[in-house]
């Protein structure tokens with residue numbers, strides 16, 4: 595943050611797990627991060643992403659770990675109130691880098707709050723998206739897929755990993771029934787789910803992508819329905835129009851936060867059990883604070 599460079603400095607991306615293999619203490623943050631990075635290798639992250647440790651001392655002990663989707667003020671307060679030593683979030687706090695963490699900015703105030711209370715902040719973002727199990731595996735299970743899952747967009751270096759998942763429902767259901775099932779399986783948000791397509795259409799092959807998945811619309815063409823978040827009017831309209839004309843998926847658009855939240859439970863369980871296998875006992879907790887950006891809806895009344 596010297597400001598000597600013309601380009602805004604991005605947060606350095608941690609290298610592979612060896613960075614955190616120092617033997618300070620068995621329960622040190624460094625040991626926990628080494629485990630996290632064996633689950634979600636930072637090398638798997640997209641080049642534009644900013645994953646890894648944002649603040650915190652790798653030598654300090656970790657006993658309590660809070661998992662959340664968004665590093666926002668309400669979540670930081672929750673971490674402090676619970677006495678967390680580590681907050682693991684899916685979304686980066688500083689995706690595009692920064693030149694200040696001054697406390698008179700929202701993000702700077704959050705960083706100050708965490709550091710003053712000895713709460714480390716760690717991000718596992720696109721590296722958790724492509725992991726197996728990863729974000730979209732948990733989403734697929736939450737909306738009712740029980741069988742084998744395949745990546746919608748396999749990673750070039752390992753086709754077993756990748757973005758999105760596709761699989762088959764045990765029994766075909768109508769689009770209306772699938773959407774109702776998805777709504778029951780996902781945490782409640784103000785906006786609920788939006789559905790595009792004939793509600794009585796029968797669906798069996800389901801594609802899902804946690805977060806904004808419109809880049810995968812083309813790859814989801816062979817599915818009967820594609821569930822993701824943040825779909826925009828034109829890509830959604832064109833997909834449904836061409837689907838009715840020549841075959842293609844119906845769409846279910848869920849809240850961004852809700853599509854990624856199911857992963858938190860899996861990540862918490864995976865981390866605590868793999869640490870326990872090494873004799874490191876931590877307490878994990880998944881934040882239930884709804885941090886989706888949309889907080890209410892309105893409809894004009896007839």
Ligand SMILES: [Zn+2]
Nearest residue numbers: 804805806854
């Ligand atoms: Zn996301």
